[in-house]
Amino acid sequence: MSQTPARSHPALGLDDVVHQRVRLALLSVLVETGQAEFTYLRQLLELSDGNLGKHLNALSQAGYVELRKQPAAQGRARTWARVTRKGRRAFRDELTALEELIANHRRTEQHHDG
Amino acid sequence: MAERTAAEWRAAELLTEVRRTREMARAVARSWWFPMVVFGGIALAAAAIDASGSGLAIALWWPLAAAAGFAAVWRYYRMRSRRLGVGVSRYWQPGLWVVAMPAAVAGGEAAPAWLAPAIPYAAVAGCFLLLAWRCRSWELLVAAAALLTASALAVASTEPGVLADAGCGLVLVCAGLWSRARVILP
Numbered sequence: 001m002s003q004t005p006a007r008s009h010p011a012l013g014l015d016d017v018v019h020q021r022v023r024l025a026l027l028s029v030l031v032e033t034g035q036a037e038f039t040y041l042r043q044l045l046e047l048s049d050g051n052l053g054k055h056l057n058a059l060s061q062a063g064y065v066e067l068r069k070q071p072a073a074q075g076r077a078r079t080w081a082r083v084t085r086k087g088r089r090a091f092r093d094e095l096t097a098l099e100e101l102i103a104n105h106r107r108t109e110q111h112h113d114g
Numbered sequence: 115m116a117e118r119t120a121a122e123w124r125a126a127e128l129l130t131e132v133r134r135t136r137e138m139a140r141a142v143a144r145s146w147w148f149p150m151v152v153f154g155g156i157a158l159a160a161a162a163i164d165a166s167g168s169g170l171a172i173a174l175w176w177p178l179a180a181a182a183g184f185a186a187v188w189r190y191y192r193m194r195s196r197r198l199g200v201g202v203s204r205y206w207q208p209g210l211w212v213v214a215m216p217a218a219v220a221g222g223e224a225a226p227a228w229l230a231p232a233i234p235y236a237a238v239a240g241c242f243l244l245l246a247w248r249c250r251s252w253e254l255l256v257a258a259a260a261l262l263t264a265s266a267l268a269v270a271s272t273e274p275g276v277l278a279d280a281g282c283g284l285v286l287v288c289a290g291l292w293s294r295a296r297v298i299l300p
Contacts, residue, residue: 102126
């Protein structure tokens with residue numbers, strides 16, 4: 001008799017690149033606005049230059065974000081971050097996995113109560 | 115009672131934080147007040163032209179004013195995006211207005227006489243409903259409800275053209291100014 005395969009734990013659906021507080025916050029902003037400038041992101045999320053740069057680079061290397069330098073007439077060039085289609089999908093999948101984790105807990109709780 | 119695992123606690127925390135961050139970003143991206151005021155002004159001017167009774171003037175007014183309105187809205191979003199350093203959905207919002215306005219005019223012409231006055235309101239209300247859903251905005255939902263009410267009242271009116279344009283314009287301008295007062299800038 002065949003057995004029903006065990007339901008995989010929702011934690012297995014979490015993406016290591018996205019499953020991080022700052023990166024998830026960055027993707028939340030970018031999914032909502034499409035693109036944002038480095039300074040805006042730094043101020044909104046209260047991060048240091050180095051910390052923000054590190055996380056943006058990680059997302060960029062995974063193909064979730066595109067970074068573009070906009071030459072400035074005077075002063076420093078502005079860096080814009082834009083979420084890619086792959087990034088939107090990763091963000092959506094991460095939220096689904098997180099919600100599934102919580103739903104999993106609720107199911108367990110109901111099972112214990114019942 | 116089942117104990118939450120560390121992963122489940124972390125999931126709940128992360129989801130709460132994501133919701134908070136998205137609301138902050140959305141609050142900044144809220145900038146539909148400008149197209150509302152621009153196209154409300156265009157509709158109010160159309161009411162004045164309608165009242166003067168010149169058919170040619172009103173026929174020319176809508177395409178020219180809608181094109182000028184779209185250019186103004188596009189420029190506004192471009193400047194805002196540069197100033198704030200954040201994308202503000204420059205294309206789909208004015209795009210909706212550009213679709214809604216001619217649809218309102220053409221629909222008004224094509225519909226049966228008794229229904230025609232309601233079409234401009236209904237087209238813009240549809241546009242508001244889409245925006246309200248996209249932007250999760252109660253303000254836009256209230257404005258859409260007001261426009262649909264105005265749409266029903268317009269059907270009962272004896273001076274449809276002027277009332278439809280004026281009513282639509284007033285609702286748009288008021289909703290735009292209300293929305294403007296609620297915009298949060300960083």
